[in-house]
Amino acid sequence: MKSIVKDAGLMAGAALMLSGCGSFDGTREGGPAANPAPAATVAAVPDVPVKIGDPYTIDGVTYTPADIPDYDDVGYASWYGDELAGRPTANGETFDPAAISAAHKTLPLPSYVEVTALDTGRTILVRVNDRGPMVGDRLIDLSRGAAEQLGLTAGVSAVRVRRTNPIAAERAQLRTGKPVPERIATPDSLLAILRNKAKALPVPKAAAASAAATAPIASANAKPGDDRFIADSPATVMPTPKVAPPAKPTAGAAATAKPAAVASGKYVVQVGAFSTEARANAAAKSVGGHVTKAGQLWRVRIGPFASDADARSGLATAKAKGFRDAVVQRNR
Secondary structure, three states: OOOOOOOOOOOOOOEOOOOOOOEEOOEEOOOOOOOOOOOOOHHHOOOOOOEOOOOEEEOOEEEOOOOOOOOEEEEEEEEEOHHHOOOEOOOOOEOOOOOOEEEOOOOOEOEEEEEEEOOOOOEEEEEEEEOOOOOOOEOEEEEHHHHHHHOOOOOOEEEEEEEOOOOHHHHHHHHOOOOOOOOOOOOHHHHHHHHHHHHOOOOOHHHHHHHHHOOOOOEOOOOOOOOOOOOOOOOOOOOHHHHHHHHOOOOOOHHHHHHHOOOOOOEEEEEEEEOOHHHHHHHHHHHOOEEEEEOOEEEEEEEEEOOHHHHHHHHHHHHHOOOOOOEEEEOO
């Protein structure tokens, strides 16, 4: 497969299943398991020898695993979690929903890929150790831990999947199930190209249904520039358009709506500082925050909040969206 950057005509024809994706009776269909029994822990299974496997057929579709060093594709991703916890993966490991892992139809096991959410441009490093999803309109199936790190909390999301060869320390970290730091920001020019490619793909039914209700992070309906909201001026403390919608629900969003209703207070949640305004706006959109200019950076905050307890609720929201470095600060 040619690289996306090299060949603008490359389109993804597969993407990932929402729940269980490619698992049947708790086990993955496809390439044979490397060992008769799963390893006791993720760390106990080395990266070598790499398993490619023979072609296999699921529901009349034949998949041929191959070692493609420059694999680079765009498609749809979803995630699976506790329903398969403790089950064996295709290469004989034990599936841990909290680990940063993924399933792919044809890449060698294990492989390392960079997964980019096309709505936000955020990119993480993921270890592929399973086969799936066996659904034609999806490309990759992320573990719950990987989805959380990337900020994909619901629905089917447009992503780029690019194979990479990380340093030994990062490989070792991922083999223990722990995340490594996010990659550098995806350039806006490349992000626009990738989004255009995603627009040409069939939208999975799950993504269309989710978008009709509420657009998820990295939603399948994203178009180039759709998430490029104009940042509010630095003097604006709480942008009304982003705060008012969450305040209306009386049940599901009650936890976040209550602290968001405060117009002034002593505390704020610092979600992050971004090098481009577009990325800051995308992050603010995902957490219901606001953007201010701080020197050469754009700062995303939630709040202000009247109390530390309310601020902690906002902090939980930010972390749930994948911003693990978010902190509570005094409002200055």
